[in-house]
Amino acid sequence: MMELEPRDLPPTGPKKSDGASTQWRTRSSTLHNRAILLLSSSDILIIGLVFTLAAIVCGASGYGWVIFTTALIPTYAVIAMGNHAFHSYALSNPFTAIVKSCRSLVASVGLLILIAFYLKSADFFPRLTISVGSAATLFCLAIGRYFIVPRLSRLIGGNPFNAILIRDGNEAVPPGDFSIVIMAESFFDPDVHDPLTYDRLASSLMLADRVVVACPAERRASWTQALQGAHIQAEIIVDELRPLSPIGLGPDRNAPSVIVAIGPLSLPNRAVKRLFDLVVATLALILLAPLMVVVTVLIKIDSPGPVLFKQARIGRGNRLFNIYKFRSMRTEACDKNADRLTARNDDRVTRIGKFLRKTSIDELPQLIQVLTGRMSLVGPRPHATGARAASKLYWEVDQRYWSRHAAKPGLTGLAQIRGYRGNTEFEDDLLNRLSSDIEYLQSWSFWRDLKILFLTFRVIFHQNAF
Structure with a gap:
């Protein structure tokens, strides 16, 4: 078991004490x-x-x-x-x-x-x-x-299941087979809500199958909130449960822990959802290829600049990724962080951009990201890091916001077919979407994905699409 400060963790794993770089194990x-x-x-x-x-x-x-x-x-x-x-x-x-x-x-x-x-x-x-x-x-x-x-x-050449322990404060290392121990100090504070901080946490946990947090009792709620969107089984050490010898909690009975989050869908469900994404996205790209070529030409004719617009969004496990769309705004007016959400009759939107946004054609390049596995056809829509509701950043409105990222972001979702799209002028505009996203995560089924995808065609031409 290795104990490291976060600054000692390179992207591929920890370093030995003699400074030689090594991965603690194969992926x-x-x-x-x-x-x-x-x-x-x-x-x-x-x-x-x-x-x-x-x-x-x-x-x-x-x-x-x-x-x-x-x-x-x-x-x-x-x-x-x-x-x-x-x-x-x-x-x-x-x-x-x-x-x-x-x-x-x-x-x-x-x-x-x-x-x-x-x-x-x-x-x-x-x-x-x-x-x-x-x-x-x-x-x-x-x-x-x-x-x-x-x-x-x-x-097979190594332990296929890594468990990471995060120590918050001076909490003792509990009994258990942990691959690595990370000190939370100067690395991640669950009371600080910031996309870059969550991205750093997600990057550190990406090779783990299970994360256990040893923290003071007053910090358990904060860590629970932080880990519910981490796309991994997460547990909080509750030492008071030791005398009870609880059953059905974390797997280490010597260090009783409460499971507060679960990882991805089961293997069969993941396989079904991924196969569905691959088949539908491939067919859609083949059928829509002529349209996308025409759109590319029209964008180049309409205004100078690149055809695609790239923007950082919050994806699965709270990791940041770049989303691609057909550019619908003037190049010099594009807002990389979405500090200013698009409004009706926005002067930044180009002539062809108005049509693209109204018909959601600007989203078509994301079909390629579905093929690469960064997105899914159905899931919570990814948001920009600077998006606001009633002048508040989304996670300042409701801390459950981080939990919505437990699955891949989607081209469409439950919130979209319910009409919750467009600008978020009021807090309720976000809360309605957030409730729908969490409901989707808690009751996922393949048939519901089919229904959402089918019903999406009803709301393509929506009054809030601008």
Whole structure:
């Protein structure tokens, strides 16, 4: 475990005491992917081999058992992902891993048998082979995970799950397996609300799977507020809970902690949302390419300057990123920080810009950012760092504002289809959007994304689009 001041942390990791630069480990995503690949390959190999041996021992004839085994492998893979059989807790605890894999296999076999029954093809599959194969596979999956999970770090070249401890003040380092300890002093103050500060926090946590904060009791609420949009599982140490031996809180029972935030969507949900983004954004770019070429020409004819406008926005995990739009204002009048929001009949907007903003065509370049993974089709709209509501910066109106960044920013969102768009002259203009964004994060579903995307076409020509 390493203890560092924030100034000692380069972008890629800490430094050794002798000054030599090193990463404390391979990227979390790389090791995590290796772990998932190793375990999934092991599970698939076990299923295939065991059912083959069961067919030989039971003297199965025909190809029924081959078809069943072939269908079982992808079914198991999907159900196992949905059952979090490859989640960080499962990959760090052999008994949890065994339970989740065995449950997934039982559910998979049961589902296939049910399908065969309804298709009236149950007689085609050798019952003895399937019964023996299923029972033997359960046993072998348990044995496989029992031996692989404890040795996972050695097999894949490092611990795939990093835990960061943030010490606020003179709080003692609690028991636990922490990859690194960061001192909050002169690095991040949860009572100071500033995009650059939050961006620095997000950059420090980007390689972690879990962050734990040890802080004075009076600072817990502030840290909770700060971490709820960090796009990572965040926990606050509550030492008073130690005598209670709580269940269902943080994973380290020796240092009881309250989970105050969760990370991204589950792996299956992330995969579905990302695949949807890729397919729709690709098709949209192909279909809209002629329109975007025409818009490019019209912008160049209408006023001198670049075709695209770049502006820093607050993205997922409160990290800053550059958003791109078709330029709709005169180059010398563009407001990089959005200190002055666009008003109706704004003299800075060009002739073609009025049309682009009215029809939301100026947002089309963001489809490319959806492809690159910086944005999503649906999510909270990203805001500029200088945006204000009733002369107050957005986070000064409501500190829940930082929580809305727990997901990728979107081209459209729940707030937009409800008509909450345009200038924020009053605090309620922001609060309505904020409530919608938080509601979206708390009740995400693929079908809701589809509905929001469909309903967006109703509000493209909105009275507040100017």
